[in-house]
Amino acid sequence: MDIKNLTLIGTKKMLDDKELSARELWRALFDFAKKENKEIHGFLRFQEDESKWKGLPIAVKDNMLAVGMPTTCASKILENYQPSYQATVIDKLEKNGLGIFGKTNMDEFAMGSSTESSAFGITKNPHDLERVPGGSSGGSAAAVASGMALAALGSDTGGSIRQPASFCGVVGLKPTYGRVSRYGLVAMASSLDQIGTFTKDVKDAAYLLNIISGFDKYDSTSSKEHVPNYLELLDEDVKGLRIGVPKEYFIKGMDADAEKTVRNAIKKYESLGAEIVEISLPHTEYALAVYYILMPAEVSSNLARFDGIRYGYSIERDLENGNATLDDVYKISRAKGFGAEPRRRIMLGTFVLSHGYYDAYYLKAQKVRTKIIQDFNKAFEKVDVIATPTSPTPAFKIGEKISDPLTMYLSDIFTVSANLAGVPALSLPCGIVEREGKKLPVGLQLIGKHFDESTILRAAHSLEQAL
Template structure:
């Protein structure tokens, strides 16, 4: 039963073949059995989940059922959950219990969705492998010696290992799409502003966006329906109407122009990734799509641009962790300054410190023009590249990540190498456009590979349609990792 998708489980709940409490208990048992191996969860909210399921069953009994009612979901641990610890996988928030729900959590609960718990991540979402968590290392369900991707590694691994029906992640430079590709699930970063960030612990505010990680494209549309839309509590959320994203669940790409950026198929790409992505492109071509080579000429500058902007924003956002009002405080400081210094130095891990240092440097007097302003100008050029490309094509199609998931420990000593693994995802965040990653095959070692479909701002429906057409004509999403069934 834990293998079901949202839509399959919804049908069974609706026909009253199963209750939400039954399926929630099955998933809690699955977590208890599998998670000691995978370590996707930081908190399992057993009691809250059962209570939520009982409430959902009462809703269903009175005929009030919507697509998420009674569905057990899990949330990345950087989204606030009232009464449930929200740690950002950081020592500095180790004991933080929010008094409020993030808007996305609120919306899921209002529909009767069940929150199973909170998922592991790189500390403050800074990383591409989930190895930067202060608490535990999450394993890839396809190979336990391999990373699940990051920073939403727990969110991707939990979906792949059937430890939840679907999950939410956040994506600042690829943190939903890259782990989705690594774990063989579907992951979408919506347009910047499409989903409220209220209650999402801020990392880089002009780039962060919440999105779904699911077992198939239909579930992606359903979960996006629940979380998308204007929120007065987030001044950057877009005040534009939200369509029913299920309208994109159409198997048809005839005559659609798919742009393939030539800059994305060069140096350093794993040959198997390149082959599987081209196999995928050819599937769509056989279904009537037109393939067109396009150019995103500033792609080579995206990583440098991104790591200036995101660290600058992070250094400012993370200034709030001072040990005064919430979170960790160092023991027995002599004075206020020592309290700040000790609290932050003990509370943050190495990657977070490194990014705060880099961002503080980039914003410091005398360097602002050379780094932050320069990067923000290059961002304009990168955004312009997408605008021009979209005059010639309907969607852009690329690999999600240059390699399949790498081995645990392989890149931890070299932050720059780790940053380079985001090469295909970060320009999407800089431009603010939506993108989805769907499984497109496997490496010879049996690791999943993902293809990324990028759309124009607020055209999530279109990328869902391309992704759905691809998925329904292939069977990569039906393969399951070699975990023991229970």
């Protein structure tokens, strides 16, 4: 058994054919991952309860609630939090023959692009241990890339699946807003958050999307739109498919080698019979600014629930004297429980929503968001898929950007638009660049129409076979 290269579909066949027992599989993967994790630190914890070693093992980002183990969001404020209920996606995985193998590291509350803001230590990129795996779902990406996991779930608010998938050389899919229930996902920015997948190939992405998609009465933003069989259309070719290349995504400051790799991938589509169309998404330049207003505003509201009263870290547990006031419990618990990035975003969000600033920031950003959506709608009248780089650079060095928040934010520049518009997007490994003797993966981003994951999966599958 080639443990590092196991896929979901391939392993399922081995289990179904009784070539391998689930127990043997879990034991082998567990032993391998425990050892590998000492260096990579993609997992925060593993499934130690052997009675749960059933079916296909899958890793889950530590912001989705699974009963029986803590959910921490890589934050001190939830360090010992034991969920009393389970996320809908976890229920769906378990009902469909998958088991939770472990919980993966992430930027604290999914806030970051490098997994360096985790309160429980950084994760390293398996392709170069001196580099970050990307973020915020860096643990999930690194776990799949290193072979510690067959596949993983992550969440994507501004690129948190696609950017780490790109940095680690795996397939990362952010479905349409509303495609997958978020019940039991710890909310960061509710108008943008979406659960998605990390897999070793496109087929596994389609397989997992089949399982996790669909309406859920516990998530009022989940959609009743029909869920097709995503595996069915995968093998069709891309002849005649119209692929739009937006000029705004090939900008100054883009890594030259990475750009060349992405352009070559797009050229490859032409040789496969697709039609390449130059398009324009004129409001792209505003996307990051819109994102860094709307997202912190929603963060400041969502994180208000961590108040030191009901669950999570509280100074109430530390102080034996009764001197603290109610106000102290709120303020000190939150100050000690949250790390620097959540605190910064709470303050920024509070500012843009505060009296006298709401119209100038929040309302304005919501209006520009409408323009960004209109850009996509117009573009999709002419093309079926939009192809761009996933990230302006390959994986950067650990420590390179963590001290300057604004520089870190710029690494989301190509990914936030899809969240603002709610459209599905996927990152596919499309080549490598060499840096200091290390081979670093580059990702191609494919963006589709609302609820048209089928087309981006088909386009990705076609290129994957050709590369």
